[in-house]
Amino acid sequence: MSTEKEKELAAKAAIKYIEDGMTIGLGTGSTAAHMITALAEEVAKGLNIVGIPSSESTKKLALANGIPLTDFANISAIDINIDGTDEFDPYLQLIKGGGGALLREKILAFNSKLNIIIADCHKQVSRLGKFKLPIETIPFATPILIKKLRIMNLHPILREKDNSPFITDEGNYILDLDITHISNVAQLENTLKQLPGIVETGLFLDIADIVIIGRGDTTEVFKR
Numbered sequence: 001m002s003t004e005k006e007k008e009l010a011a012k013a014a015i016k017y018i019e020d021g022m023t024i025g026l027g028t029g030s031t032a033a034h035m036i037t038a039l040a041e042e043v044a045k046g047l048n049i050v051g052i053p054s055s056e057s058t059k060k061l062a063l064a065n066g067i068p069l070t071d072f073a074n075i076s077a078i079d080i081n082i083d084g085t086d087e088f089d090p091y092l093q094l095i096k097g098g099g100g101a102l103l104r105e106k107i108l109a110f111n112s113k114l115n116i117i118i119a120d121c122h123k124q125v126s127r128l129g130k131f132k133l134p135i136e137t138i139p140f141a142t143p144i145l146i147k148k149l150r151i152m153n154l155h156p157i158l159r160e161k162d163n164s165p166f167i168t169d170e171g172n173y174i175l176d177l178d179i180t181h182i183s184n185v186a187q188l189e190n191t192l193k194q195l196p197g198i199v200e201t202g203l204f205l206d207i208a209d210i211v212i213i214g215r216g217d218t219t220e221v222f223k224r
Ligand SMILES: O=C(CO)[C@H](O)[C@H](O)COP(=O)(O)O
Pocket: 027, 028, 029, 030, 031, 032, 083, 084, 085, 086, 095, 096, 097, 098, 099, 100, 101, 102, 105
């Protein structure tokens, strides 16, 4: 079974949690794209939901598939947020932001009653850190942050696209950090959030309620 098929299986299992009248957080990435396609099929059959997208690319995809959208001016909470991940550990702690949408993704997740994470089985790790930790930084502060993060042994790498800095939907930069030597990610999160100029990190700690993965031709569900 292909990785893509595993993503699709997880995505289809997640949309079974959705009920009529709900507001749904729409994640970003290739796994979330499967969820958007599957959700669009239900909307076409009459399911009455509104989506709130976590990125401009997801917004485009959702609109192209006929999913009605809303924003935080119109709602106070999201019923279910469904998003992908780059890694999850046995405690359902996550590293996200491979697609560069971590800031809006975390805002959606924080304001959701239920967070469902969908993935292929290769995202499961015994310990976070094989995937480099993305953090979103303000361009003005990025050069000094790079110096500070180097001293902290986090080996920051400025993410690039077409030989220029990758720009997020909020106009910021992404630094990818090596956290392989870090054992206490909660402490790291606190330390990073105290540095002015770091807008958000890709550590999603105590956020996922349910992780659904595709493994071969079946799904596995992990609950917090
Ligand atoms: O955090 C994300 C984007 O910022 C994605 O959810 C994450 O990168 C996983 O992507 P994919 O489903 O394509 O593997």
